[in-house]
Each structure stands twice: as C-alpha cells, then as structure tokens.
Amino acid sequence: MSDYPQILFRNRRPGATAFMSEYAAGGGYQGLRKALSMTPAEVRELVKASGLRGRGGAGFPTGVKWSFFPEERGEKYLLANGDEMEPGTYKDHQLLLADPHQMVEGMVIAAYAMQIPHGYVFLRYAYEECARNVERAIAEAEEKGYLGRDILGSGFGFDLHVHRSAGRYILGEETALINGLEGRRPNPRSKPPFPAQRGLFGKPTNVNNIETYANVPHIVVNGADWYKALARTPEGAGTMLVGLSGHLNRTECVELPMGIPLREVIEQVGGGVRGGRTFKACLPGGASTPFLAASQLDTPLDHVHLEQAGSRLGTAGVTVFDETTCMVAATLNLARFFARESCGWCTPCRDGLQVIVWLLEEIEAGRGHADQIAMLRDQVKNIRGRSFCALAEGAMGPVGALLEHFGDELQDHVKRGRCPFK
Amino acid sequence: MTELLPQHQIDEFRAKAAAVEHPHELIVDVLRAIQSHHGWVPDAGIDLVAEVLGVLPVEIEELATFYDKIFRRPVGKRVIHVCDSICCWANGGEAIVAHLQSSLGIGFGETTGDGIFTLLPTCCLGACGDAPAMMVGLTTHGRLTPARIDAILAQYRAEVAK
Numbered sequence: 176m177s178d179y180p181q182i183l184f185r186n187r188r189p190g191a192t193a194f195m196s197e198y199a200a201g202g203g204y205q206g207l208r209k210a211l212s213m214t215p216a217e218v219r220e221l222v223k224a225s226g227l228r229g230r231g232g233a234g235f236p237t238g239v240k241w242s243f244f245p246e247e248r249g250e251k252y253l254l255a256n257g258d259e260m261e262p263g264t265y266k267d268h269q270l271l272l273a274d275p276h277q278m279v280e281g282m283v284i285a286a287y288a289m290q291i292p293h294g295y296v297f298l299r300y301a302y303e304e305c306a307r308n309v310e311r312a313i314a315e316a317e318e319k320g321y322l323g324r325d326i327l328g329s330g331f332g333f334d335l336h337v338h339r340s341a342g343r344y345i346l347g348e349e350t351a352l353i354n355g356l357e358g359r360r361p362n363p364r365s366k367p368p369f370p371a372q373r374g375l376f377g378k379p380t381n382v383n384n385i386e387t388y389a390n391v392p393h394i395v396v397n398g399a400d401w402y403k404a405l406a407r408t409p410e411g412a413g414t415m416l417v418g419l420s421g422h423l424n425r426t427e428c429v430e431l432p433m434g435i436p437l438r439e440v441i442e443q444v445g446g447g448v449r450g451g452r453t454f455k456a457c458l459p460g461g462a463s464t465p466f467l468a469a470s471q472l473d474t475p476l477d478h479v480h481l482e483q484a485g486s487r488l489g490t491a492g493v494t495v496f497d498e499t500t501c502m503v504a505a506t507l508n509l510a511r512f513f514a515r516e517s518c519g520w521c522t523p524c525r526d527g528l529q530v531i532v533w534l535l536e537e538i539e540a541g542r543g544h545a546d547q548i549a550m551l552r553d554q555v556k557n558i559r560g561r562s563f564c565a566l567a568e569g570a571m572g573p574v575g576a577l578l579e580h581f582g583d584e585l586q587d588h589v590k591r592g593r594c595p596f597k
Numbered sequence: 598m599t600e601l602l603p604q605h606q607i608d609e610f611r612a613k614a615a616a617v618e619h620p621h622e623l624i625v626d627v628l629r630a631i632q633s634h635h636g637w638v639p640d641a642g643i644d645l646v647a648e649v650l651g652v653l654p655v656e657i658e659e660l661a662t663f664y665d666k667i668f669r670r671p672v673g674k675r676v677i678h679v680c681d682s683i684c685c686w687a688n689g690g691e692a693i694v695a696h697l698q699s700s701l702g703i704g705f706g707e708t709t710g711d712g713i714f715t716l717l718p719t720c721c722l723g724a725c726g727d728a729p730a731m732m733v734g735l736t737t738h739g740r741l742t743p744a745r746i747d748a749i750l751a752q753y754r755a756e757v758a759k
Binding site (some may be wrong): 259260261262263264266267268271299300301302303327338339340341342343346355357358359360361376418419420421422425427430458462492496500505508509511512515516518 | 601618621622624625626628629656659660663664665666667680681682683684686687688694699720721722723724725726727728735737743
C-alpha cells in the first residue's frame with residue numbers, strides 16, 4: 176500500500192483525526208496563502224489545467240464548472256455536498272474522519288476563486304461524527320484567521336456553516352440539496368436555471384463534492400502538472416479515494432492513483448476475492464454505475480476508460496461480487512433501493528422503478544416468463560432519458576448491465592422456474 | 598419526555614429566526630432538536646416549529662414526512678436502522694435482519710413491548726467496508742454478527758435502564 180502516493184490520506188491514522196496542529200505541521204493552509212497571492216482567475220485556471228474532475232459521481236471537470244460561475248461580487252454561495260448515500264460509497268466519511276481541514280481549506284480557496292462570501296457543508300444524518308469534526312475544523316480555522324471577514328489580511332471574507340440533514344438519498348442531487356438547505360421540500364428543481372445562475376435562496380451557487388474540495392489545496396501548492404502526473408493514465412488526473420466493499424478480503428477505503436487497472440485494485444489492493452472464490456462482477460463506482468464483468472478486469476479506473484467500457488467511475492466505490500452471487504438478486508436489491516429513495520416527483524421514476532422491481536421479483540422468485548425479460552428491456556428504455564433528474568437514470572445503470580452481461584442468468588431463472596443460486 | 602423542547606432552546610431558535618433572512622432554513626434543525634429531546638415529533642411539535650419560526654404548519658409537515666429520519670409516530674428509546682443496501686446484502690445482511698427481528702421479537706416499523714427499541718430498515722449508512730452495519734441512535738455499528746448484535750443490544754438495554 177505504501178507504494179501508492181498518499182495525498183488526501185497523508186495524515187490518516189487509525190482511530191484518530193488530524194486537527195489544526197497536525198494539519199498545519201504537514202503544510203496545511205499553505206495552499207490558501209499561495210492562492211491569496213494569485214488572482215481569482217489564476218486559481219480557476221490552475222484548477223482547470225490540473226484536470227480535476229468532480230468526485231461526487233458525475234465527474235464534471237471542476238475548473239470548467241468554476242469558470243462558468245458569475246464573477247460579480249454579491250450574495251453567492253459555496254456548498255459542499257456530503258450527502259454520500261450512494262450504496263457502496265463511504266470515502267467522504269473516511270476523509271472527514273481522518274483529516275477534515277483539507278475540505279475546509281479547499282472550500283476557502285474555491286470561495287476566493289469565485290469570490291463567494293458564504294458557504295455550507297451539507298452532511299447526511301448518519302455522519303454525526305463528521306459533522307463534529309467539521310465544526311471543530313471551522314472553529315480552528317476561524318481562530319487562525321483562515322475563515323472570517325478579512326482572511327489573512329487579504330480583504331476577502333468567507334464564512335462557513337454545517338447543515339445536518341435528516342435522511343433520503345435524493346438530497347445528494349444538487350438542486351434537491353439546495354431545497355433541503357432552504358428548508359423546502361427536497362424534490363429536485365428543473366435545470367436550467369443551473370445553480371450557478373440561480374441556486375440557494377435564488378443566488379449563484381457552486382456545489383462540489385467533499386473530496387473534490389479536498390484536492391484543491393494540494394493542486395495550488397504543487398501545481399497542475401504534478402497533479403496530472405499522479406494518475407496512471409493520460410486521461411486521468413490525481414488520486415482518488417476508493418471504497419472497497421463486497422466479497423473482497425480487504426474492504427477498506429484506500430487512496431489510489433486515477434487510472435489504476437481494476438485487476439490491480441481487486442487482486443492486490445483488495446487482496447483478491449474472499450474464500451478463494453472467483454470474481455464475477457463489480458459495481459465500479461457505486462450503486463448507479465453499470466456492472467463490469469470478469470472480461471473487463473483490465474479496464475483502467477478513470478472516467479474516460481470506464482465510459483468506454485460502458486460504465487462510469489461514479490464515486491469510485493468498488494463493490495465486488497463472487498461467483499456464488501445471483502446477479503438478478505443483486506440487481507433486485509439495487510432496484511429496491513432506488514424505488515424506495517425516489518422522491519416521487521416524476522412518473523418514470525416513481526412508478527417506473529416499481530415496475531422494474533416487480534419484474535425482477537417475479538423472475539427471481541421463479542414466477543417469471545420469457546416475455547417479462549422483454550418487458551424489463553422495454554421498461555429500461557421507457558425510463559431512460561425521461562426522468563426529471565438523474566436518480567432513475569442511475570437506477571437503470573445496473574439493470575441495463577444485467578441485461579447486457581448476464582442475460583443468460585435471467586433466462587436460466589425463467590427456464591428452471593427458480594433461482595439457480597438457491 | 599413529555600416536554601417538546603426546553604424553553605431556553607425555544608428562545609434560542611426564536612432569536613435565530615429573527616436574525617436570519619430565511620427562517621425556513623431552520624426547520625430541519627428545530628425538528629431534529631424536538632426529536633432529540635422528545636423522542637419523536639407529534640402534531641404539537643409541528644405546530645411549535647411553525648409558531649417559533651413564523652411559517653405555516655404545512656411547510657413543516659411536508660418536510661417532516663419527507664425525511665425518513667424524522668419520526669412522526671412514537672418510537673422506542675433507541676431507534677435501530679439496519680442497512681439493507683447492496684454491500685450489507687452481499688455480506689449476509691438478510692440474516693442480520695432476521696436475527697434482529699427474532700431476538701427483538703418485532704418486525705420493521707414496530708417497537709419492543711418494553712419500549713426500548715424500534716426497528717427500521719435504512720439505505721446505505723456509509724459503512725460499506727464494515728458491512729453488515731446498523732445505526733442505533735446516531736452511532737453506527739459495523740461488522741455485525743449475531744453474537745455482536747446480542748452484545749450491542751444488551752449494552753443499550755443497560756444504558757436505558759440507568
């Protein structure tokens with residue numbers, strides 16, 4: 176493990192959190208000092224040149240997002256999305272338990288780059304310990320003058336607050352999150368207008384994932400070329416926090432170079448499949464990313480290569496399934512999650528996902544007919560491209576991959592009239 | 598547990614609501630405070646939030662019924678949220694749920710006769726590396742086995758008995 180460069184986890188110690196003294200001793204807030212000596216436009220250009228892409232799931236280039244943001248001074252907001260409720264994803268949890276100041280420093284730099292005066296860190300209900308860590312980090316940063324009215328005498332001011340949420344996956348959708356912060360019912364909003372035009376309280380708002388902000392201080396200190404070179408592939412940039420889960424010997428959250436082949440992650444970092452069993456499939460980036468099959472193990476884990484392989488890097492939560500796993504049952508579990516977490520706003524999601532669940536239940540229980548496999552295929556087509564937000568679209572990821580890679584398993588359930596794995 | 602919220606907290610929220618431009622942003626905070634003090638949010642709790650923040654009760658109710666971690670019905674002294682998402686499922690989560698239900702003698706959405714535990718399913722808790730996992734109150738417990746669950750439940754029973 177020590178062979179992989181550790182940037183975001185450099186201060187990580189088992190059972191401990193690095194606060195100000197440790198963070199500062201390791202060079203913490205040097206990025207902020209450097210950023211304040213640059214112009215906001217130079218900071219945005221640097222982040223753009225680094226190739227940093229959002230770590231919350233969509234993978235949008237961060238510097239490009241920042242370059243669209245209105246420059247005029249005024250009421251604007253910077254939000255950190257810490258809803259992290261995508262099954263298989265626990266990296267922001269680990270990041271905030273290990274070293275919360277990185278996100279705080281990254282947010283101050285981002286706020287400076289876009290001249291934003293107010294920020295919120297949105298955290299899910301289950302992350303109470305993270306919320307306390309962030310509150311302490313904010314208090315420490317205020318004391319040192321890294322947050323507040325006149326940061327390090329620069330004349331730039333930024334205040335940061337924590338919001339504790341109360342459940343529901345949909346809050347991770349950025350416009351639902353904005354409604355949640357406003358205290359409105361957290362259904363997503365229509366886009367356009369995008370949050371950069373009209374976001375929180377109707378003002379321009381930038382939303383990034385927690386890990387995305389945590390990368391920023393390191394990019395400012397070490398430069399865009401250094402950051403790009405951390406990746407194994409020219410298409411990737413930087414490191415990523417990979418949450419390993421499922422049927423692996425080692426299920427931990429690890430920092431790995433972007434572009435590392437999936438095989439190396441499974442066999443070396445994850446210690447191989449548990450019990451000496453064989454790899455069957457994995458979700459490479461959380462519950463909404465299409466399964467990869469054993470034939471795709473040499474795929475490098477970066478946004479470009481995973482899209483070429485028909486999947487997505489998502490949140491880089493790798494969930495592995497061994498040869499004894501029924502992929503129909505696994506997909507049914509995922510579909511039930513999305514159906515329950517649907518906010519109910521639009522019909523394709525609220526009603527369409529229930530139909531997917533019903534079809535998979537029938538097939539898994541051995542009551543399915545061949546025409547129900549065709550119905551499943553049709554229903555995926557009915558939902559794709561027709562839902563109000565990305566929730567139902569994401570839900571179709573694993574269902575589409577089940578049809579594509581494991582069609583024979585679906586057929587087998589129907590032919591035998593039972594689940595062949597029971 | 599009969600009082601919804603201590604007076605000093607009500608006064609604090611009133612002061613905050615007067616100081617902010619958008620009092621709606623405090624709704625979830627007040628709901629969570631009531632639940633933390635009273636255990637759950639009754640109709641009178643909805644009315645209290647509305648009155649303290651100066652907003653309509655329906656604007657409180659539409660949030661209280663949206664968030665799954667706000668309880669609009671009485672719950673036990675310790676609410677158990679057991680994860681049923683994919684990583685826990687892949688690591689024997691169904692057997693963990695079955696063990697919880699049989700040792701507590703209740704199904705999902707029910708409270709034990711002694712009023713200590715309520716059992717609810719939840720989506721992923723962000724403890725996927727330590728699957729299977731459950732959350733009791735605000736504390737997450739991972740790497741669950743039937744024996745570990747029994748020990749955890751005993752610990753909470755003792756805590757409540759104090």
